[in-house]
Amino acid sequence: MDELLKLRNDIDAIDAQIVELFEKRMAVSESVAAYKEKIGKDVLDSDREREKIGKVRELAHSEFNAQGVEALFNQLMTISRMRQYMLISGQSSEYSGFMPVSGMAVKAREGAAAEDVPFLRMPFDKGTKVVYSGVPGAYGHQAMLGYFGPEVDCFNVATFRECMDAIKHGDARYGVLPIENSSTGIITDVYDLMGVYDNYIVGEYVVRVSHALLACPGASMEDIKTVYSHPQGLLQCRSFLSGKNWQQISLNNTAAAAKKVRDEKDKTQAAVASEMAAGFYGLEVLASKINDLNNNSTRFIIIQNRREYLKEANQISICFELPHASGTLYNILSHFIFNGLNMNRIESRPIPGKKWQYRFFVDFDGCLSQRQVRNALTGIASETDNFRILGNYIHVE
Ligand SMILES: O=C(O)C(=O)C[C@]1(C(=O)O)C=C[C@@H](O)C=C1
Numbered sequence: 001m002d003e004l005l006k007l008r009n010d011i012d013a014i015d016a017q018i019v020e021l022f023e024k025r026m027a028v029s030e031s032v033a034a035y036k037e038k039i040g041k042d043v044l045d046s047d048r049e050r051e052k053i054g055k056v057r058e059l060a061h062s063e064f065n066a067q068g069v070e071a072l073f074n075q076l077m078t079i080s081r082m083r084q085y086m087l088i089s090g091q092s093s094e095y096s097g098f099m100p101v102s103g104m105a106v107k108a109r110e111g112a113a114a115e116d117v118p119f120l121r122m123p124f125d126k127g128t129k130v131v132y133s134g135v136p137g138a139y140g141h142q143a144m145l146g147y148f149g150p151e152v153d154c155f156n157v158a159t160f161r162e163c164m165d166a167i168k169h170g171d172a173r174y175g176v177l178p179i180e181n182s183s184t185g186i187i188t189d190v191y192d193l194m195g196v197y198d199n200y201i202v203g204e205y206v207v208r209v210s211h212a213l214l215a216c217p218g219a220s221m222e223d224i225k226t227v228y229s230h231p232q233g234l235l236q237c238r239s240f241l242s243g244k245n246w247q248q249i250s251l252n253n254t255a256a257a258a259k260k261v262r263d264e265k266d267k268t269q270a271a272v273a274s275e276m277a278a279g280f281y282g283l284e285v286l287a288s289k290i291n292d293l294n295n296n297s298t299r300f301i302i303i304q305n306r307r308e309y310l311k312e313a314n315q316i317s318i319c320f321e322l323p324h325a326s327g328t329l330y331n332i333l334s335h336f337i338f339n340g341l342n343m344n345r346i347e348s349r350p351i352p353g354k355k356w357q358y359r360f361f362v363d364f365d366g367c368l369s370q371r372q373v374r375n376a377l378t379g380i381a382s383e384t385d386n387f388r389i390l391g392n393y394i395h396v397e
Pocket residue numbers: 029032033043044045046048049052076077080081
């Protein structure tokens with residue numbers, strides 16, 4: 001026991017020296033930050049870091065120790081960089097061109113679960129133009145109405161890209177696009193478009209997908225022979241439809257199915273769509289809540305072409321590209337860890353034209369007005385390629 005005590009005392013004495021040297025090193029690193037800021041040089045100097053790792057490895061006396069020293073100095077230099085970003089990330093109210101704005105308090109609309117609806121929204125009034133992708137009566141329309149209310153001046157476009165273009169060119173102030181479904185996952189096309197357009201996420205809205213069986217007025221369940229819907233709509237109502245012996249036909253979206261049933265006025269036809277579509281197309285609801293899972297939801301994003309964020313925003317979305325090399329993603333994640341930020345999601349998408357290279361999308365908790373968020377973003381921006389802040393908004397759980 002005495003022997004262990006003695007050895008631990010030796011370790012304590014060495015550790016005290018390490019801490020003293022660490023603090024000395026950090027003080028020098030702070031001076032480097034001030035100098036680099038003055039001359040406009042980047043914090044990260046990969047050549048210098050590589051050279052440093054080579055040199056310290058040579059000082060070690062075994063391969064095991066060389067590896068240990070490499071890991072240690074990689075950490076030391078990461079911490080040194082974090083400190084430097086802290087010293088150079090500014091303190092003005094705007095960050096990277098993003099301006100804080102005051103939100104509008106809006107009550108939850110009828111039929112919406114309170115937890116699906118942000119109580120604060122981006123400012124809008126009756127004259128504000130809004131575009132959504134999809135057809136009237138579809139879930140995109142429902143999300144648009146949920147966020148902006150029935151009185152807003154809206155129009156719809158057929159594709160996600162047209163929605164992006166309408167926002168880019170200022171044909172509408174806000175756009176509504178689906179980004180993720182709780183059962184089928186992310187909408188990759190929307191991610192890819194967000195990665196290349198200069199549009200920004202300013203809000204989120206969740207629509208609980210609740211399918212109903214719709215038919216012409218006067219039709220009953222016994223009359224039905226054919227059912228139309230989006231393939232996902234049919235799939236999500238598999239238990240209800242099984243054993244019905246109806247022909248199932250896929251169409252582009254659920255509202256198109258409702259429209260077809262209305263236009264053809266055929267009592268043997270039914271559509272799987274929302275109850276809202278029933279009202280919109282003058283159809284009757286033969287059965288409601290027919291989906292297998294009743295917690296199926298689609299998350300929509302609200303986009304605009306201005307760099308703004310609500311002062312109460314609590315989630316940030318960013319995207320960036322990384323060189324195809326070992327450790328690059330690990331290095332980026334350290335910015336979240338060192339700044340105490342909670343990451344909610346990371347997705348990667350192939351970059352068109354760059355074989356086996358990926359664009360990363362990260363969502364994390366925070367607001368652009370927070371110091372630790374700015375520190376992390378300053379670091380990530382300078383250590384990645386094509387870094388973009390996609391938006392800061394109120395996240396709906
Ligand atoms: O030498 C520099 O340029 C520094 O900023 C110091 C330091 C280090 O801590 O050793 C930190 C960041 C750079 O990427 C390289 C090295």
